[in-house]
Amino acid sequence: GENVEQHPSTLSVQEGDSAVIKCTYSDSASNYFPWYKQELGKGPQLIIDIRSNVGEKKDQRIAVTLNKTAKHFSLHITETQPEDSAVYFCAARANAGGTSYGKLTFGQGTILTVHP
Amino acid sequence: DAGITQSPRYKITETGRQVTLMCHQTWSHSYMFWYRQDLGHGLRLIYYSAAADITDKGEVPDGYVVSRSKTENFPLTLESATRSQTSVYFCASSDGPLRPYEQYFGPGTRLTVT
Numbered sequence: 001g002e003n004v005e006q007h008p009s010t011l012s013v014q015e016g017d018s019a020v021i022k023c024t025y026s027d028s029a030s031n032y033f034p035w036y037k038q039e040l041g042k043g044p045q046l047i048i049d050i051r052s053n054v055g056e057k058k059d060q061r062i063a064v065t066l067n068k069t070a071k072h073f074s075l076h077i078t079e080t081q082p083e084d085s086a087v088y089f090c091a092a093r094a095n096a097g098g099t100s101y102g103k104l105t106f107g108q109g110t111i112l113t114v115h116p
Numbered sequence: 117d118a119g120i121t122q123s124p125r126y127k128i129t130e131t132g133r134q135v136t137l138m139c140h141q142t143w144s145h146s147y148m149f150w151y152r153q154d155l156g157h158g159l160r161l162i163y164y165s166a167a168a169d170i171t172d173k174g175e176v177p178d179g180y181v182v183s184r185s186k187t188e189n190f191p192l193t194l195e196s197a198t199r200s201q202t203s204v205y206f207c208a209s210s211d212g213p214l215r216p217y218e219q220y221f222g223p224g225t226r227l228t229v230t
Contacts, residue, residue: 001175006158032217043206043221044159089158093217103174104219106158 002027002094006107014115019080021110023090024072032093033066033073034104037086044089048075080114087111119143122207122222129197130230137192137225139207147210148190149219150174150182152203159206165190197229 003026013019025033031052036044050057050064050073057064061080066073077084090107120141129135139148150162151174161174163182171182179201181193194201204226208219 034217034219036221041223043208043223046218046220049218091159103161103164104217105175106160108156108158 002030002092002103002105004090004092004105004107006090006110008110009108010111010113012113012115013080015080015082017080019077019084019112019114021075021088021090021112022072023074023092023107024070025092025105026071027092027094028068028071030092030094033064034091034093035062035064035075036089036091036106038089038109039086077112080112082114082116085112085114120207120209120220120222122205122225124225125223126226128228128230131197131199133197135194135197135227137194137205137207137227139190139192139222141188141190141207141209141222143209143211143220144187145209145211145220146187147219148184149208149210150180150190150192151206151208152176152201153206153224154203162192162205194227197227199229201227202229203227 006023034049037047038044048064050066061078063076088110091104123138149164151159153159160176165171165184168187184190204224206224207222210219
């Protein structure tokens with residue numbers, strides 16, 4: 001099955017700096033890569049996603065890049081703010097094969113701390 | 117718009133007891149999911165459901181039972197709780213054919229098995 005590795009496990013930056021979180025996946029047939037943000041005591045919230053036919057996607061201060069050849073994708077947060085502090089998870093959707101729905105496999109998470 | 121809710125938010129139970137965690141969504145999403153979150157493992161899929169009366173196993177289904185008699189509800193039952201099932205449980209839903217991959221999560225249930 002799909003395996004997703006996420007690095008780093010913790011990331012500490014100063015306010016205004018950029019933060020980059022990287023994930024690799026194993027199944028070359030995976031075609032959907034979302035990123036979730038989880039604040040303390042809450043459920044994960046989808047913040048951005050990318051499909052395998054796109055190399056990069058931006059939404060204000062966040063962007064995601066995908067390298068299908070190398071099987072890795074990254075989350076970039078620019079001009080970080082203290083409210084960006086949270087746990088971030090990447091995920092990959094494996095190809096469904098004979099079923100109509102492919103399952104998401106999540107990375108282990110990155111604890112991002114933005115210091116004022 | 118309530119979205120997706122879970123109850124209870126916190127639960128302490130003893131080994132061997134049966135526990136049911138509730139999940140309710142108001143969006144009429146066709147897909148629903150149960151995950152457990154443990155340190156070092158991220159989120160792992162327990163069971164999912166494509167529609168009422170259609171369920172399938174995920175990565176870690178042992179010790180859990182699900183049902184889906186109504187589209188909006190997806191309860192998760194631990195038939196005989198064990199300490200290894202101490203975890204935070206998240207329910208999620210997805211809009212099926214329209215936006216098939218975007219999953220929306222509930223607030224979670226923190227379960228402690230003593």
